[in-house]
Amino acid sequence: MNWSLPENIATYGGKIDALFWVITIVTGIAFVLVEVGIIWFCVKYRRREGHRAYYTHGSKSLEVLWTAVPALALVALGVYSASVWAYIKGRDAAPSESLHIAVSAKQFEWNVTYAGADEVLGTSDDFSTRNQLHFPVNRPILVWLEAEDVLHSFFIPQLRVKQDAVPGMTIPVWFEATKTGDYQIGCAELCGLGHYRMRARVTIHEPAAYEAWVGEQIAARAASGEPTVVAASADLGNDVGDGTGQHAGHDHSAGGM
Amino acid sequence: MATIVAEPTGIPVVEEHHEMSFIRKYIFSSDHKVIGIQFLFLSLFFLLVGGLLAMLMRWQLAWPGRPMPFGGLFPETMAPDGIMLPEFYISLVTMHGTFMVFFAIMLLLVGVYANYLIPLQIGAPDMAFPRLNMLSFWTAVPAGLIALASFAVEGGAAGAGWTSYAPLSGMPEYSGVSMGQQMWIVSLVLLGLSSILGSTNYITTVINMRAPGMLWTRMPLTVWALFITAILGLLAMPVLSGGLIMLLFDQTIGTHFFLPETGGQPLLWQHLFWFFGHPEVYILILPAMGFVSEILSAGSRKPVFGYKAMVGAIVAIAFLGFIVWGHHMFQSGMNPVLGTSFMVSTMVIAVPSAIKTFNWMGTMWRGNLHFHTPMLFAIGFVMLFVIGGLSGIFMASAPFDIFIHDTYFIVAHIHYVLFGGALFAIFAAIYYWFPKMFGRMMNDRWGKIHFALTFIFFNLAFFPMHTQGLAGMMRRLYDTSGYTHTADLQGTHLLITISAFALFATGVIFAINFFGSMFRGEKAPPNPWNATSLEWQTPSPPKHGNWEQAPVVYHGPHEYSHPDVTDKDWLAQNERPDVVSPAGH
Ligand SMILES: [Cu+2]
Ligand SMILES: [Cu+2]
Numbered sequence: 001m002n003w004s005l006p007e008n009i010a011t012y013g014g015k016i017d018a019l020f021w022v023i024t025i026v027t028g029i030a031f032v033l034v035e036v037g038i039i040w041f042c043v044k045y046r047r048r049e050g051h052r053a054y055y056t057h058g059s060k061s062l063e064v065l066w067t068a069v070p071a072l073a074l075v076a077l078g079v080y081s082a083s084v085w086a087y088i089k090g091r092d093a094a095p096s097e098s099l100h101i102a103v104s105a106k107q108f109e110w111n112v113t114y115a116g117a118d119e120v121l122g123t124s125d126d127f128s129t130r131n132q133l134h135f136p137v138n139r140p141i142l143v144w145l146e147a148e149d150v151l152h153s154f155f156i157p158q159l160r161v162k163q164d165a166v167p168g169m170t171i172p173v174w175f176e177a178t179k180t181g182d183y184q185i186g187c188a189e190l191c192g193l194g195h196y197r198m199r200a201r202v203t204i205h206e207p208a209a210y211e212a213w214v215g216e217q218i219a220a221r222a223a224s225g226e227p228t229v230v231a232a233s234a235d236l237g238n239d240v241g242d243g244t245g246q247h248a249g250h251d252h253s254a255g256g257m
Numbered sequence: 258m259a260t261i262v263a264e265p266t267g268i269p270v271v272e273e274h275h276e277m278s279f280i281r282k283y284i285f286s287s288d289h290k291v292i293g294i295q296f297l298f299l300s301l302f303f304l305l306v307g308g309l310l311a312m313l314m315r316w317q318l319a320w321p322g323r324p325m326p327f328g329g330l331f332p333e334t335m336a337p338d339g340i341m342l343p344e345f346y347i348s349l350v351t352m353h354g355t356f357m358v359f360f361a362i363m364l365l366l367v368g369v370y371a372n373y374l375i376p377l378q379i380g381a382p383d384m385a386f387p388r389l390n391m392l393s394f395w396t397a398v399p400a401g402l403i404a405l406a407s408f409a410v411e412g413g414a415a416g417a418g419w420t421s422y423a424p425l426s427g428m429p430e431y432s433g434v435s436m437g438q439q440m441w442i443v444s445l446v447l448l449g450l451s452s453i454l455g456s457t458n459y460i461t462t463v464i465n466m467r468a469p470g471m472l473w474t475r476m477p478l479t480v481w482a483l484f485i486t487a488i489l490g491l492l493a494m495p496v497l498s499g500g501l502i503m504l505l506f507d508q509t510i511g512t513h514f515f516l517p518e519t520g521g522q523p524l525l526w527q528h529l530f531w532f533f534g535h536p537e538v539y540i541l542i543l544p545a546m547g548f549v550s551e552i553l554s555a556g557s558r559k560p561v562f563g564y565k566a567m568v569g570a571i572v573a574i575a576f577l578g579f580i581v582w583g584h585h586m587f588q589s590g591m592n593p594v595l596g597t598s599f600m601v602s603t604m605v606i607a608v609p610s611a612i613k614t615f616n617w618m619g620t621m622w623r624g625n626l627h628f629h630t631p632m633l634f635a636i637g638f639v640m641l642f643v644i645g646g647l648s649g650i651f652m653a654s655a656p657f658d659i660f661i662h663d664t665y666f667i668v669a670h671i672h673y674v675l676f677g678g679a680l681f682a683i684f685a686a687i688y689y690w691f692p693k694m695f696g697r698m699m700n701d702r703w704g705k706i707h708f709a710l711t712f713i714f715f716n717l718a719f720f721p722m723h724t725q726g727l728a729g730m731m732r733r734l735y736d737t738s739g740y741t742h743t744a745d746l747q748g749t750h751l752l753i754t755i756s757a758f759a760l761f762a763t764g765v766i767f768a769i770n771f772f773g774s775m776f777r778g779e780k781a782p783p784n785p786w787n788a789t790s791l792e793w794q795t796p797s798p799p800k801h802g803n804w805e806q807a808p809v810v811y812h813g814p815h816e817y818s819h820p821d822v823t824d825k826d827w828l829a830q831n832e833r834p835d836v837v838s839p840a841g842h
Contacts, residue, residue: 002728002749005660006742019657027647034614034643038636041621045557046628052826053818054623058563062619063612067566070611077654078604082597084656089593107431150425150432151523153588153663157729157742162659166524166590167424168517186740188663188731190418192431193344196734 011176013160015084094174098142105152105165108194131200136210140176153189180204287387293373300364307356310349317341319754321736343735347416354419360401365683366544371459371483377792378480380468380808385461393454400447407440415441423515423526427507442505449498459487470810477790477814482547485575493536500529531582539578545682549635554815555788556632557624561815563616570609577606587655588662596655603653630704634685641677666726672719692785696798697778703770710763717756787827
């Protein structure tokens with residue numbers, strides 16, 4: 001059995017994992033206090049003939065104590081969490097030097113559009129891959145997440161990233177890997193009968209290797225005569241779904257793969 | 258037969274009643290006790306159905322792709338050659354949640370005990386609107402049957418999860434389910450209607466029909482909990498019903514409330530669903546908390562510790578329960594600033610639950626604890642509810658929720674709250690009030706065996722799910738072996754499945770005890786637990802009209818071990834102060 005989180009390869013993963021340990025310790029103390037207390041009471045105050053329970057309706061000071069302590073602990077935890085939350089998921093949280101990638105989810109696959117050599121999405125050297133996500137290590141990645149049909153959820157456990165993909169919205173989600181290697185995107189939101197197999201391969205490259213891979217992809221598409229451009233609207237880079245509002249859908253479905 | 262009794266309230270205490278036909282007495286009855294018992298059979302049936310669906314899911318998770326025992330009984334569209342199809346698995350996930358939440362736990366807590374207990378505990382002869390009550394039951398029956406029948410229609414039962422997130426739930430071309438999803442909607446609209454009718458009735462009854470002397474501060478905590486629950490239901494259910502009808506229109510007449518192509522918003526469904534859904538969570542736990550407070554008090558022979566704080570906590574939970582729904586949507590794409598505010602309100606709502614837990618411990622402290630079966634289940638409730646409450650803090654923290662959202666950690670959490678919490682309290686209540694309902698005791702020895710095995714196998718089945726969630730295993734996967742980070746958790750699946758089968762089997766012990774005791778159990782005295790509230794001061798089972806003599810209330814609800822009462826360790830709420838020694842409350 002597994003008692004902890006999987007390997008962390010995200011720059012902000014440490015913040016999430018630290019939060020996990022803080023909550024584990026705080027709730028662990030409460031857990032032991034209550035469970036041991038109950039068991040102890042069960043033994044100590046078990047029924048004895050001729051014995052009579054102590055008649056009381058409560059205790060003001062005790063009740064104030066066990067209202068105030070949890071309240072303070074919880075509010076502190078909320079404030080602490082709020083700062084981590086803003087750092088990771090805030091609307092402007094993604095660092096400005098981020099590499100932009102567009103990801104579009106549909107039953108039951110992940111379509112990824114890369115900005116090509118110019119690193120601008122929506123230009124003629126964009127290209128797409130299906131069920132593969134490539135990006136360089138040690139550089140913030142900003143994914144513009146969309147869905148074509150139903151809800152899906154973009155989840156890479158080792159990167160501590162999860163974000164629902166919602167049809168009609170374009171949602172920014174960023175992360176930065178600290179390590180190269182092969183991982184997986186899983187779908188975390190029920191999206192139909194193929195939900196369980198909606199996964200993609202994640203390849204994290206050294207920067208130079210990533211450049212080379214991009215070059216290869218562009219060359220391969222040029223050689224095969226396939227269009228490298230997939231229909232992506234020009235405003236993709238500065239377009240932020242506002243969370244409640246509706247957004248004109250972008251269509252990445254015409255990928256050449 | 259006609260009995261005329263002094264009636265200080267102005268309410269006719271015992272109506273003139275004629276011998277009724279079997280149908281009027283047991284089928285279309287307007288007696289709150291009969292209706293409560295009807296709800297009991299109905300909801301236990303759906304508990305069984307929900308449990309069976311879970312067993313099928315557990316089989317597939319432990320042995321993916323292996324033919325099920327009796328798999329040949331399933332049609333090709335569900336399990337060709339006995340091997341479960343992914344779409345059938347998704348229907349099982351959906352309908353297990355639906356049956357358990359709406360038809361088992363909610364009906365057991367509210368349908369059964371609000372009906373049965375409210376009039377008895379406040380000293381009323383029946384509900385304010387007995388016929389509305391009957392209608393409420395007879396609306397719930399077709400609701401459940403429609404949900405059940407949806408397995409048989411083309412495309413199978415609903416397959417978008419018990420939360421039925423749009424657009425999957427709104428578009429048959431994506432889910433492959435059309436009729437089944439519509440039946441799911443109709444079923445829940447009917448159930449919502451039943452619940453609204455019931456709630457109206459409970460609220461009116463509590464406000465208007467309390468016996469003389471039954472002040473608000475003398476109401477047993479069960480009544481308080483059921484009263485507040487009814488208010489929650491009345492405010493939350495119509496929102497669900499409205500959302501459901503919009504979803505139905507999206508599917509059938511071409512509206513686009515939740516469908517994005519023409520301007521609809523998938524997130525709107527989530528907002529509507531969880532605006533109902535979070536209060537629903539408390540509908541599913543407040544009554545349980547009420548039963549447990551009362552049973553712990555009786556079992557400890559002590560008044561409830563901090564009665565006023567307990568009432569305050571119930572009210573606070575009900576109020577806060579309406580401003581935390583967004584914690585289900587942290588990763589939904591909702592504006593993250595909203596996420597922050599929902600996180601703070603969610604942290605705050607944990608405080609009343611903490612107060613209640615410590616007050617339960619305070620109730621046991623320096624008591625004289627009788628470990629009868631209801632008491633054991635009540636203690637089990639506290640021990641397990643604490644785990645569910647504390648695990649909730651992990652997901653209340655929005656940044657940590659990024660990792661555990663939609664994983665098995667959530668599955669573990671909800672089962673600690675709804676099974677370890679609500680269902681343990683329901684078992685406590687069934688053992689506790691069975692003698693009142695049926696006039697016979699349930700077997701205590703078998704009850705204890707049932708408790709011990711349930712406690713053990715429950716923890717073995719659900720605790721390991723926390724660890725699967727921490728490994729990142731997503732929910733609602735038909736087969737988890739395809740992911741590198743979950744592939745080696747198959748052994749944990751096996752442990753869970755075997756424990757779940759054993760847990761299901763403990764239900765057999767309960768069923769035999771339940772039905773056996775109904776006919777063969779030891780005859781119950783009016784007050785087998787030496788308890789203080791009014792329902793114990795009338796025969797078991799109470800006659801039509803409940804009271805031989807209309808009760809007048811002089812004391813608080815949980816007066817155990819009062820120092821002025823020396824001959825016994827309890828003081829009934831309706832004992833006259835001049836008969837017993839003067840009492841402080
Ligand atoms: Cu999915
Ligand atoms: Cu909630």
